[in-house]
Amino acid sequence: MGHDHAHHASAGASDRMRLGVAIGIVGVVLVLEVVGAWLSGSLALLADAGHMLSDLIGLVIALVAAFVAARPATDRQTFGYQRVEVFAALVNGVILLVVAATVTIEAFGRLTAAEPPEVQTVPMLLVAAVGLVANLVALAVLRGGSRESLNMRGALLEVFGDLLGSIAVIAAGLVMLTTGFALADAVASLLIAAMIVPRAILLLRDVVRVLSESAPADTDVAEIREHLMGTPGVVAVHDVHVWQITSGSPVFSAHVEVDPEVFASGRAGDLLDELGGCLSEHFDVGHSTFQLEPAGHSGRSGREHAAHP
Template structure:
């Protein structure tokens, strides 16, 4: 028995998330342009790190937006699950880009610690404030989206990193202005890298878990097995599989064993309906593929 892949509410949520991604991209690009000009004027590494972070985030947001648009396409005979996994691939790409930026900033920051170049504090302070304002607006836009959407969460993490980067720019500018200590610039850039890397690793692990068909983290296979086992007429459950199609859309398949007498009494369709209803009610699993077997067939299956 196969349940519906998507419902109207799910599609409406995804449409809203796509609009949020588009707005976040526009805001991020506007801040990026300002910071690129600032890097040319000031030569600041922390501003370069933040601008580089913004540039990769802009690419990441473009990838996220394209992936969200691809996910709208209906299933085909060639791609029976549709292109929902494009969002997961985009999340993995974003994570890899963030790790690359963090690595570059660490190398450049360490090299500048011993001989930091001069940077003008006031332009740095102004650009940091502009960047933070833009980041906060983007956070507000993305923060109202579906937190189950891994693609949107990846974009949200990137903007959080941008906001923290802007705070680091402001801190470095304040130190340079008040004390003249130029090492504050590379130190702040290293702090940005330290904030980016763990979040990127976490996002990459989650994307890999989905791509490797891992059990969704919010589901427990033991609990799902027990729920199916409790369906009237079911004597055993085997070949249980749980996986994520795309963010917020999980699937289950299983073989349900019924004894010959109770199978006839309950009716196979009744068993299937009861099992699918139980999965949807307790776990929110709308996409279920269930097969009913009589106990004689199950014994034969395990011996062959």
């Protein structure tokens, strides 16, 4: 367990460093895109800048959440502050939806305008190309922490959306440069908004799963129960609960009925170690709680609850 805590602390420090680097990259590109949108008159570039602004806010929130989540557990916050990462991901998802709605409204305004504003394609393409390279660098920086943290995965999705946005802006610029189709800029803006929405929904779905204390998507409760039943001395397993404090931090609890011989021979401690080791080795569950009961105890408990509701 000491190794697990050390690994988690090391991973947290690494995630914070990645977020700090990404914030610097996104912040610089954001300024460039705002200036470029002003000079070129490109809505697609401005939409991507708005998307990057939401991402910058999300990354800052994620960094603050990562620092708060690293605080140790207390008597009041018995699981620590890891769930702050989930609330940060919730805020990120909402920001993404707001940006998508704003961009969509503005794009339709340009598409229905009698005379769409003129767009300078050369500065638009230059800034979008810089944004593309910067987003690739930020994506590479964040990628290492994305699998272990919902917070980091949300940040990664946001930067990936910026990458797609830069590609859309470049494509629109090339179309306008080669064909003169001025509405390509507004169309690209709608594409950027369309790319934002699914990512926001997926992120919010994961947040709901954690906050509703659902079992992790990749966890088979029946399979866990079967593994525990295969442990010598175990007679039955009931009242099984599996949930997550945050992404990648599953928690397990169960009542385990055992042979009377387990208590008589003083093997209860060894059995607890076996059960905990089973979950840790086969299901990557680091925090588990078992209540050992003599065989048949669940039936008596049920009758007692029926008699005394």
